[in-house]
Amino acid sequence: MVRTISGQPGHLRAPAGPPPRSLPGFRQRAAAFVRRHRLVPYLLLLPSAAVIAVLVLWPTVQIAEFSFQNYGLQQEIGAAPTQWVGLGNYAHILHDPEFWLSLRLSVLSAAVMVPLTLIVGTLVGLLLSQLGRRMAAFVSSVSVLAWATPAVSASVIFVWLATPDGGVVDWFLAKLPSWLGGGAHWAGFSWTNSALPAYTLATAVVVWLGFPFIAVTVLAGLRTIPTELFESARVDGGGPWRIFWRVTYPLMRPIFQVLFLLSVIWDFGVFTQVFIIIGELGQRDEYNLGIYEYSTAFTLPPAYGMASALAFILTIIMLIITVGYVRASVREGALR
Amino acid sequence: MTTLSTSSPVRRRRLLSRRARRAGLNLLGLLVALITLFPIFWMVSTAFKPATEWYSLTPHPLPSHPTLGNFRAVINGSVIGLPYWNFLKNSLFVTVVSVVASSLIALLAAVALARFRFRFRTSYLIMLLIVQMLPQQALVIALFIDFRSLNLLDSLVGLILVYTAFALPVTIWMLRNFVAAVPRELEEAAAIDGAGPMRAFWRILLPLVAPGLVATSVFAFIFAYNEFIFALTFLGTDTAKFTLPIYVQYFYGRTGANWGAIMAASTLFTIPVLAFFLLVQRRLRAGLVAGAVKG
Numbered sequence: 001m002v003r004t005i006s007g008q009p010g011h012l013r014a015p016a017g018p019p020p021r022s023l024p025g026f027r028q029r030a031a032a033f034v035r036r037h038r039l040v041p042y043l044l045l046l047p048s049a050a051v052i053a054v055l056v057l058w059p060t061v062q063i064a065e066f067s068f069q070n071y072g073l074q075q076e077i078g079a080a081p082t083q084w085v086g087l088g089n090y091a092h093i094l095h096d097p098e099f100w101l102s103l104r105l106s107v108l109s110a111a112v113m114v115p116l117t118l119i120v121g122t123l124v125g126l127l128l129s130q131l132g133r134r135m136a137a138f139v140s141s142v143s144v145l146a147w148a149t150p151a152v153s154a155s156v157i158f159v160w161l162a163t164p165d166g167g168v169v170d171w172f173l174a175k176l177p178s179w180l181g182g183g184a185h186w187a188g189f190s191w192t193n194s195a196l197p198a199y200t201l202a203t204a205v206v207v208w209l210g211f212p213f214i215a216v217t218v219l220a221g222l223r224t225i226p227t228e229l230f231e232s233a234r235v236d237g238g239g240p241w242r243i244f245w246r247v248t249y250p251l252m253r254p255i256f257q258v259l260f261l262l263s264v265i266w267d268f269g270v271f272t273q274v275f276i277i278i279g280e281l282g283q284r285d286e287y288n289l290g291i292y293e294y295s296t297a298f299t300l301p302p303a304y305g306m307a308s309a310l311a312f313i314l315t316i317i318m319l320i321i322t323v324g325y326v327r328a329s330v331r332e333g334a335l336r
Numbered sequence: 337m338t339t340l341s342t343s344s345p346v347r348r349r350r351l352l353s354r355r356a357r358r359a360g361l362n363l364l365g366l367l368v369a370l371i372t373l374f375p376i377f378w379m380v381s382t383a384f385k386p387a388t389e390w391y392s393l394t395p396h397p398l399p400s401h402p403t404l405g406n407f408r409a410v411i412n413g414s415v416i417g418l419p420y421w422n423f424l425k426n427s428l429f430v431t432v433v434s435v436v437a438s439s440l441i442a443l444l445a446a447v448a449l450a451r452f453r454f455r456f457r458t459s460y461l462i463m464l465l466i467v468q469m470l471p472q473q474a475l476v477i478a479l480f481i482d483f484r485s486l487n488l489l490d491s492l493v494g495l496i497l498v499y500t501a502f503a504l505p506v507t508i509w510m511l512r513n514f515v516a517a518v519p520r521e522l523e524e525a526a527a528i529d530g531a532g533p534m535r536a537f538w539r540i541l542l543p544l545v546a547p548g549l550v551a552t553s554v555f556a557f558i559f560a561y562n563e564f565i566f567a568l569t570f571l572g573t574d575t576a577k578f579t580l581p582i583y584v585q586y587f588y589g590r591t592g593a594n595w596g597a598i599m600a601a602s603t604l605f606t607i608p609v610l611a612f613f614l615l616v617q618r619r620l621r622a623g624l625v626a627g628a629v630k631g
Contacts, residue, residue: 044448045460047441048504055501056467059478066478124368127361135365141617142369145376148613150562152581153606156588157375160382160595168378168395208375269471272564276585290473297477298569304477311474322469326462335461 060315066308073301089309098284099310102292106268109199109288113206113267118260120207121214126244128215129222140219143212151209155276158205162191191277195286198277205273210266214259221255222248254332261325265318289314379606382599383407390596406600414597416575416586420604423583430492430579431560434499438507439553441500446511447541451520461509468505476569483570490574498566503556510555514548515541554616561609580605 034040067089074080093099124143128136146154162169170189176182191197225248233243249256271290278286281295293314297307329335377397382390383406385399413419449457479498480489488494518541526536567582578586587601 038454041448041452041454041457044444044452048445048508049460051441051501052463052467052504055479055497056470056475059475059482060470062478062482063474066481127364127368130361131365132358132362135362139365139369141614142372144617145610145613146372148558148610149376149606150564150581150609152562152564152584153379153602154375156584156598156602157379159588160599161375161378163593163595165593166391166393166395166595171393171395208372212372265469269473271473275564276588280589290471294473294476294565297480304481307477311471311477314471315474318469318471319466322466325469326465329465330462335458 063308063311063315066305067312069305069308071305071308072303076302076304085305089306090313092306093309093313098287098292099289101285102287102289105195105199105287106289109203109270110264110268112199113203113210113270114260114263116203117207117210117263117267118214118256121211121259122218122256124211124215125218125222126248128219140212140216143215146208147210147212149209151205151272152276154205154209155202155273158201158208159192159277162201164188164190192279193283198286199274202270202273202277205277206267206270209273210263214263217255217259218252221252225251254328257328258325258332261321261328264321265325268321269314269318376606376610379599380603382595383603385596387594387596390599406596407604409597410587410601410604416578416583418576420583420601422576423578423580424604424608426492426577427561427580430495430499431557434496434503434560435553435556437496437500438503438556439549442504442507442511442552443545443549445504445508446515447537449508449512450515464505464509468509472502472565476565479566480569489570490572490577491570492577492579494570495563495567495579498570499556499560499563503559506559507552507556510552511545511548514545514552517548518544550616554613557612558609 034043068084068086069075070083070085070088075082124139128140131139161167164170165188169191170186173182173186173189174184176186189197191201229247229251230243233247238246269290270288271294274286274288274291275281275294278291281287281291281299284295287295289310293307293310296303296310381398384402384404386401386403386405389396389399389401411420413422448454449461483489483491483494486494488497522540522544523536526540527533531539562581563579564581564585567579568585571577571579571582575586584598584601584605588598591598
């Protein structure tokens with residue numbers, strides 16, 4: 001597929017023919033207008049700008065708008081008019097213990113998922129840089145497979161691995177000697193019935209899906225560092241730990257910064273994995289902020305106004321992190 | 337051997353320790369690969385096991401009496417009553433159309449961003465970075481309400497629109513690097529030879545950007561094929577319209593604990609995308625890097 005595209009250049013389209021007779025000179029005049037006002041880049045951006053504006057930016061504005069309204073079931077079926085309620089939804093949320101519980105779960109789980117994904121990914125990236133060419137290609141192909149696995153599949157597989165009856169995780173933990181934390185009490189242990197084990201499982205899925213991207217990016221970053229730097233550090237008697245913190249990390253700081261912020265954004269907003277692991281919207285004490293917002297909107301009776309306020313809070317948190325991400329990207333020179 | 341015996345003991349020791357290091361690293365690499373592969377392996381292995389084997393107190397890595405029964409149940413449609421092909425068809429339709437649409441739209445934008453300097457260029461790039469980070473579980477509320485009034489719920493067209501839009505930021509961002517990598521002199525030379533801008537685009541730029549187009553479209557493909565939240569929300573009631581992720585999730589939710597069948601459904605959903613990945617992965621890794629680190 002690839003080869004046919006790059007191998008047959010050009011005869012996809014005949015050169016532009018003469019303008020149609022019914023519009024004498026129209027095309028030339030339009031082209032001259034575009035050229036004179038330097039409109040070409042704007043015309044090229046128009047389709048993407050329109051699609052993004054209608055399908056991404058406008059819904060964001062709508063979320064903000066709904067969050068100040070009492071939009072719910074009554075308004076949906078037309079039994080009552082939609083009214084502006086000012087900050088009513090937000091005031092309600094701030095006094096809602098479920099909101100704080102879900103926010104806490106989101107923050108805590110991201111605080112574990114992000115460092116874990118970064119550490120595992122960086123270690124694998126460093127390992128890849130030390131391996132021979134063939135072995136490195138093999139290991140990175142395998143990791144990229146994990147990255148490409150759909151979140152739905154990964155979550156269902158991990159639930160199966162950790163299921164109390166017939167799951168391989170509980171079997172393994174029960175077999176493990178007690179000084180390693182194993183023991184018979186693991187047999188039949190449920191990983192989905194309460195928040196801590198459920199989020200442990202979700203963390204496993206997130207790390208498994210997320211570390212390959214970190215590893216491949218770190219590897220690419222390592223390749224930009226001249227090998228002489230490592231060699232001279234080694235000659236100076238630095239061990240691997242020292243070399244990493246004295247040479248590798250300072251040089252790759254911008255990359256790590258971007259990876260950190262991306263991970264924070266992804267893991268704070270993790271949805272699919274948690275949704276599947278906690279068994280759809282069943283267990284309210286296992287909701288994170290995204291799931292809580294979603295269930296407010298889409299379980300009966302729908303409370304779109306309240307859910308929009310939650311969604312807007314989620315969006316604002318993400319945007320605050322994104323500001324850091326954008327600044328790190330600008331510093332890295334990504335906008336050139 | 338002769339070189340070893342003639343060399344000094346110090347050099348021999350160093351060579352041996354280097355070999356030991358190599359072996360240790362390879363072992364570590366193998367371990368990482370095995371741990372990473374294990375969940376995928378276990379999914380496929382379970383899918384081939386009869387119930388007596390997956391429902392067992394001592395798990396066995398490989399099925400001792402492999403069966404196709406689980407796959408048959410999925411393909412014949414034992415849960416929703418529709419065969420697997422129906423959902424594969426939905427998924428491929430949505431994915432292919434949205435990938436083609438987003439690639440074409442992104443190519444235009446990428447040319448503008450890589451080849452022209454104009455006002456708002458930086459703002460547009462920053463806007464793309466921000467848009468990429470907006471939480472989908474937030475936007476889905478507004479899009480659900482809009483699509484309901486436009487009769488786009490329970491419709492694959494609605495999903496195509498959303499997938500096209502949400503794939504754009506990353507696709508534009510990555511394609512921009514590929515367009516920028518094509519030497520501008522080639523187009524200038526074509527212009528001197530009398531080719532118009534359109535001709536230069538089709539004859540020079542497009543063929544050279546094609547590998548990048550493939551790499552970026554793989555990302556759009558993965559996004560659309562794997563996407564969960566929008567499909568879950570928009571395709572709520574019409575099971576015949578389900579895409580594969582929703583189908584697998586529904587299958588998992590409705591089959592009780594028939595893990596053999598669930599893993600068969602999951603395998604039939606996952607393996608096509610992994611196979612596709614292995615086919616294009618070299619280009620893909622280039623794209624992954626171009627998107628993440630400034631190329």
